[in-house]
Amino acid sequence: EAQVTQNPRYLITVTGKKLTVTCSQNMNHEYMSWYRQDPGLGLRQIYYSMNVEVTDKGDVPEGYKVSRKEKRNFPLILESPSPNQTSLYFCASSFNGGQGANYGYTFGSGTRLTVV
C-alpha cells in the first residue's frame, strides 16, 4: 500500500530533550515536507526537500532540523524542544513539480507532540 509512515503517533517529552520524528514513504516521491497544524493557524510548512541532500526552510523553520540522506526518509529533529513546539505534525510527500505538478500530497497520519 502506498503510504507515508510517521512515528511516533503520540509523544510527550520535557523541555530540552532532543527528539526525532521519523517519516518514510514508499512511493518513490522526490518531494517531502513537514507541516505543523495548530488551532486557528492552519497548516504551516516547516521544512521541505526536493530530493536527496536538498532541503530548504519553509515558513516556520526555527527550532527544527531535517535531513534527507535517503529518498524515502525525511526525519524531523527537535534538538532542544520548547513548549511552543507542542503541536500536531504532519509529514507529506509528492512528486516534484514540472511533470509532477498535477499530483497532490500524500500525508502521514500525524504525530501529536506535547512538550512540558
Next chain:
Amino acid sequence: GDSVTQMEGPVTLSEEAFLTINCTYTATGYPSLFWYVQYPGEGLQLLLKATKADDKGSNKGFEATYRKETTSFHLEKGSVQVSDSAVYFCALRRGNQFYFGTGTSLTVIP
C-alpha cells in the same frame, strides 16, 4: 503571492442537506487545485483534484469545478451523511509550492 481563501466554519448541516464550501484562489499561471479531508484524529486525505480550467474533480459524491474566470473551486455534495463530518481544506499547487486554506469544519447531524 499565491493564496487560497475558503469559507470560515464551522458549518452544521442536517443529514441529506446540500453542501457547498466556497474556495477562491489567487495564483499566477495555471495551478492545480485540490480538496483534502481530515477526519478526527487522522491525517489529511486527498478528496479530489482538478488540474486545468473547467476540469471537474469528483469522489465519494463530492464535486468541484476549476473555474478560472472566477478563480474558484467550490466543493459541493448533494446529500451529506453523518460520516462526512470532518475538516475540509482547499489547496493549490504551482510547481513545488503548495498553498492551503485554513480549513472548514463540517458537522452533519442525524
